[in-house]
Amino acid sequence: MSKPSAVGNVMIEAARRAGRSLARDFGEVEYLQVSSKGPGDFVSNADHRAEDVIFEYLTKARPGYSFLMEEKGFVEGSDKTNRFIIDPLDGTLNFLHGQPHYAVSIGLERDGKLVAGVVFDVSRNEIFWAETGRGAWLGQRKLRVAARKKLDRSVLATGAPWFGKSTETHMQFSRELSTIAPTIAGIRRNGSAALDLAWVACGRFDGFWERGLNQWDIAAGIVLVREAGGVVTEIDGKDVLQTGSIIAANPDLHPLIESPIRNAGKRKPDN
Numbered sequence: 001m002s003k004p005s006a007v008g009n010v011m012i013e014a015a016r017r018a019g020r021s022l023a024r025d026f027g028e029v030e031y032l033q034v035s036s037k038g039p040g041d042f043v044s045n046a047d048h049r050a051e052d053v054i055f056e057y058l059t060k061a062r063p064g065y066s067f068l069m070e071e072k073g074f075v076e077g078s079d080k081t082n083r084f085i086i087d088p089l090d091g092t093l094n095f096l097h098g099q100p101h102y103a104v105s106i107g108l109e110r111d112g113k114l115v116a117g118v119v120f121d122v123s124r125n126e127i128f129w130a131e132t133g134r135g136a137w138l139g140q141r142k143l144r145v146a147a148r149k150k151l152d153r154s155v156l157a158t159g160a161p162w163f164g165k166s167t168e169t170h171m172q173f174s175r176e177l178s179t180i181a182p183t184i185a186g187i188r189r190n191g192s193a194a195l196d197l198a199w200v201a202c203g204r205f206d207g208f209w210e211r212g213l214n215q216w217d218i219a220a221g222i223v224l225v226r227e228a229g230g231v232v233t234e235i236d237g238k239d240v241l242q243t244g245s246i247i248a249a250n251p252d253l254h255p256l257i258e259s260p261i262r263n264a265g266k267r268k269p270d271n
């Protein structure tokens with residue numbers, strides 16, 4: 001069994017601390033559903049609190065490291081080679097609606113390469129962690145991507161665009177969905193990209209694609225999938241952290257998902 005490195009342990013502890021803060025706040029959220037004001041402001045505060053907990057802990061444990069955080073943005077440290085990439089609460093809409101599917105995501109980039117990732121599913125108390133060369137783990141269990149080779153047996157995860165996104169973004173997603181859905185066993189939109197990737201790493205999903213994510217949504221999950229033997233690429237062959245358009249799957253299924261998604265995404269709607 002592999003153990004996390006010193007910095008891996010520090011990332012796990014930071015995720016656990018943020019998870020405790022989120023779990024306390026999640027307990028309040030269900031009561032706020034019925035209040036006239038709704039839980040919006042409360043959840044936004046919960047998100048910031050969790051990020052503060054992570055930032056405070058990690059700056060003490062690793063002074064000088066740089067940070068990219070969803071809420072505070074980029075904080076440059078004296079050490080420019082190490083950068084934590086943090087989403088304190090991935091799955092905000094689930095959290096806001098009292099749905100217990102959300103996570104803390106902490107990635108570490110060193111010399112421009114992703115080297116470690118922790119995704120903490122707070123409700124299930126599942127810590128997924130991975131480090132380059134140490135494998136991907138869920139507790140004592142070494143993770144492997146699913147072995148399925150056939151699309152028609154596969155369950156894929158995705159993310160659908162929402163209010164405020166352009167008509168073309170919605171059309172593009174519809175084209176992708178109508179191309180891939182008839183070829184697979186099932187599709188899920190669970191609402192946390194970090195957990196979608198963690199679930200690809202542990203074989204609960206056979207693959208995942210989504211466009212336009214942010215670095216903090218996927219940094220940790222990318223390390224998990226790669227260390228579990230999966231393949232992660234950018235949908236159109238660009239830099240996945242830059243565009244956030246991602247396909248992750250086992251090496252057999254990856255090309256079978258990539259090609260139809262890429263082509264459907266490019267196709268212009270018929271006039």
Ligand code: IPD
Pocket residue numbers: 087089090091092093159160190191192193194210212213217
């Ligand atoms: C979101 C989740 C969701 C994905 C969105 C992300 P947030 O992150 O990962 O699954 O579809 O694109 O923005 O806002 O909950 O941190």
Ligand code: CA
Pocket residue numbers: 087089090091216217
């Ligand atoms: Ca997110």
Ligand code: CA
Pocket residue numbers: 070087088089090091092
């Ligand atoms: Ca978030």
